[in-house]
Amino acid sequence: MILVSADNWFYGKDIIIDVISVLVLLFILIYSARYYALNKKEKKYALLIASFSTLTISFLAKILSHFIIYYRDTGVKQMGVITVTYQTISQSYALIFWGLLAYRILSIIGLYLFYLIYTEKTSKLNLFITAYLLVLSGYLGHIEYALYHITFSLVLLAVILRLSARYKEKNYHTTKLLIYGFSMILLSQICFILTLYYLQSYMAGEIIQLAGYSLVLLSFLKVTRFGPKKKRTA
Amino acid sequence: MLMSIQAKGGEIKPTHLMYKANLAHRQLKSYLEELIEKNIVRKISRKENEYIMITDEGLKFMQKLREMKEFEGMFGF
Numbered sequence: 001m002i003l004v005s006a007d008n009w010f011y012g013k014d015i016i017i018d019v020i021s022v023l024v025l026l027f028i029l030i031y032s033a034r035y036y037a038l039n040k041k042e043k044k045y046a047l048l049i050a051s052f053s054t055l056t057i058s059f060l061a062k063i064l065s066h067f068i069i070y071y072r073d074t075g076v077k078q079m080g081v082i083t084v085t086y087q088t089i090s091q092s093y094a095l096i097f098w099g100l101l102a103y104r105i106l107s108i109i110g111l112y113l114f115y116l117i118y119t120e121k122t123s124k125l126n127l128f129i130t131a132y133l134l135v136l137s138g139y140l141g142h143i144e145y146a147l148y149h150i151t152f153s154l155v156l157l158a159v160i161l162r163l164s165a166r167y168k169e170k171n172y173h174t175t176k177l178l179i180y181g182f183s184m185i186l187l188s189q190i191c192f193i194l195t196l197y198y199l200q201s202y203m204a205g206e207i208i209q210l211a212g213y214s215l216v217l218l219s220f221l222k223v224t225r226f227g228p229k230k231k232r233t234a
Numbered sequence: 235m236l237m238s239i240q241a242k243g244g245e246i247k248p249t250h251l252m253y254k255a256n257l258a259h260r261q262l263k264s265y266l267e268e269l270i271e272k273n274i275v276r277k278i279s280r281k282e283n284e285y286i287m288i289t290d291e292g293l294k295f296m297q298k299l300r301e302m303k304e305f306e307g308m309f310g311f
Binding site (some may be wrong): 031034039042044048117118163166167169170173174178219220224225 | 258299304307308310311
């Protein structure tokens with residue numbers, strides 16, 4: 001099983017990109033908690049906090065796993081300009097396995113919690129079945145690489161569609177930026193799926209993901225640093 | 235209430251505030267007590283008239299509220 005693949009110049013850089021993603025998630029998490037303290041009646045904040053906490057933990061698990069892959073006892077092979085890191089039977093493998101599994105399951109659950117912000121009340125049974133299928137998908141993604149990214153993409157697409165509907169309704173400029181950011185992250189997922197056919201698309205995916213999170217950060221900064229900017233068409 | 239005070243340049247007479255914020259006298263008194271206790275507004279006297287004024291703390295609080303509303307707007311709450 002190939003764990004990570006990248007050109008030499010990119011080797012280990014994905015950790016930096018993931019650290020930036022974590023920082024963006026943390027910023028939003030901290031501000032969500034602050035605003036929740038101001039308005040505890042708004043249950044959507046509680047969901048937002050739960051979602052971004054889960055996503056942050058998932059990325060931390062990914063960073064930990066990749067760190068072990070790159071800098072610990074793993075087999076690294078040079079194939080021309082491509083460096084491929086293979087799993088080796090070592091103590092590190094258990095940490096890598098559980099780390100990546102936690103990343104896949106928690107990131108899907110975190111995103112689903114975010115999606116729940118935009119859904120009407122649903123029964124606990126529906127929630128349980130959906131959550132079970134998502135966890136299963138995250139687990140099976142460990143065996144079938146593309147499955148995780150396809151599931152993540154579908155949930156993300158659902159979020160983008162919901163956000164787009166809200167944008168049409170309320171017309172906030174920052175919502176549009178957020179939609180662009182999420183769309184970039186969706187595109188990065190497609191690149192990760194294509195890694196099965198083109199190893200280089202992993203790097204493209206990571207760079208696009210960085211651009212996506214940067215756009216999310218920009219929309220967030222526009223709210224917190226530069227004050228209200230509301231664009232109305234009427 | 236706070237927006238009504240700010241619309242009047244940061245200070246307003248209590249009676250004007252009552253009408254602007256569409257509050258009954260008892261409600262106004264109760265809300266004002268809470269806002270004064272939290273140092274969001276304070277009472278000042280000028281030319282034998284009493285005014286309600288937003289404090290610096292209150293202005294910061296309003297900025298936070300605006301940010302919160304924009305944050306909610308961004309996520310489409």
